[in-house]
Amino acid sequence: MFFTTKMIRTYSFGQIVANKSNNFHTSSQRLLEKTVLYDFHCKHGAKIVPFAGFAMPITYGKIGVSASHIHVRSSCGLFDVSHMLQAQITGPSRIQFLESLTVADIKSLKPDNGCLTLFTNDQGGIIDDLIVSSTSKESIYLVSNAGCRHKVLPLLQSALAQHRSQGGDASLLLMDDHSLLALQGPCAANVLQKVCSANLSEVGFMSSVECSVGDSKVCRVTRCGYTGEDGFEISVPNVEAVKLCELLLQDSAVQLAGLGARDTLRLEAGLCLYGNDMTEETTPVEAGLAWTVAKRRRQEGGFPGHQVIMRQLQEGPRVRRVGLTSDGAPLRPPAPVTHNGDIIGQVCSGCPSPSLGRNIAMAYVPAALARPGTQVQVLVRNKPQPSVVTKMPFVPTNYHVL
Template structure:
């Protein structure tokens, strides 16, 4: 979970890829994906494109070198209204929402984007907490949005998007957002963020206009469609967690090296969910820690055991893939904290054989977020 600087809290987590099943939900771009050769799979109960006619590696590298459009309309978008909206949101997350600055005129709400795989339980949890707040006399309301959401990611994003904006995009820094007309589509919320490690934006808009806007973006030779396959390898190179793999309800921010998500004031007040467990861990450390790993040879995948050089099991890989940019295997996982120092030689067990690996800092590929 993390906050942006426009007075909105974004909950940005992802879930595990599953085999295609019946009765899947469809985004407003479903037919658009099929018409353009998208290979559709079940992702968090949604039919989503895993890739298009280009190979996974080609799509990955195009995003790193140019820019790509990703459909993220399966994410849950919510507005939290009312004068007690900050207090309400801080009862749900660890972030210091009160310190976030609005970079536009006061809209009177917080904008929240939640993980698609957790959408049902997140919305139920928010509704239950809302009932508690209303019963206690607080002024707060929820509005669940039925809008489309796309992400434009890559180094040429600003060049492409600026052509469709009147406002100067250079004034929009990482984790800030603005309301704008984009290539003639009014009422778009443009947030400078993403899940690839590249400079990028997420654009929320009415469902009826998403095909039109996506087509206008694709009119640029810089832009191609990209699917979940490239999105996963891009986020792993950037050292970003995937919900259901690298973090879940049993993982604390300290174990996951995500302490930066917890505001300084929140650590002092200790009034956030799980504070009685998390705050002591910040001071005393934890027995295990999320780390990066690099190796050569056969690819390292989820659930691969992590071993000491003499073969003792000390952890498990949670995500792994061959890095298209680095031409080596990258992975992340949890291991005993005593072995978590960068540069520590370890082993991973691939197909019942021990393969040398090294604990590595993350991100594996430097991130390029735009700070203004």
């Protein structure tokens, strides 16, 4: 039984390197972009690395990834995620427009409620994952990955032009004048409530509210995150971002956290990283994200790749994303996964779990071998390492669901 590695594009935080002069470049030698908080990060001893075209903090001072990770799990971490694409879709036909591109039932979203959804292509592949929220001001607020900005923006702009040519009335408003902060961990609600005008106990997971936070009069606070813990993402005007970070850091529970901890936290929570765990050659069914395809959308269609996705939902996919656990050397991408001597897949994300004290990873394997408890081997430096297919999340999530 053989597996094509073409469907997974590997990426590892361990491959991120910054030169000593802090003059960061991508492989094409293009100067990296900086968030508004770049100088703030440097002031607080951040190690800056290239990520998705931006110069971003991976750790701070002498605090390592594992220590930062554990602090978020036990208390509260503050992340700069301003590299993410923030935008609004406005106009009377905004719902129709976005539903033509994604698998979500946006029509059924109540004001100030949101969901995770996917841009798909005609083959059912995932162009990007994003969060969409229907706001009380008759707009749809969306947040998508920085690394996909180069294709998401042209997709939106081209689709908008076609939508308007057919009589639609929707518009795209980029929010490059806003930063995005993620406050994550069991203490996040208590910390934020002290400086927030909204009653956060009434804001459930994937809901949002427009309110003041500190001196920032108009912020959008969404109860979501990428760590598996309770937490919030705060969209704040750029001119007020540094002041808000300094205010939140005054609370002894809060510690700055970087990309390193963000990656290990999301992996423990079984969450995908675009480019590693899903690509344009991966369908929602293969990626374990079939739940994002809303019931009404399955029946009505109207999104790219509908027939391919429905066929996989009915017949089952050829491969599935699974969790792996093992002891010994860490499982890193793109380590091959084998069964009875045959290569059946490859690791797409992996790390030692700070919470569990053992190795965790995700991989794509044939559907027949995706059952939890299945024994496989991962080739680590060409040596087979016994591993077990494991149900995800590896660490239970703590979302605040009302």
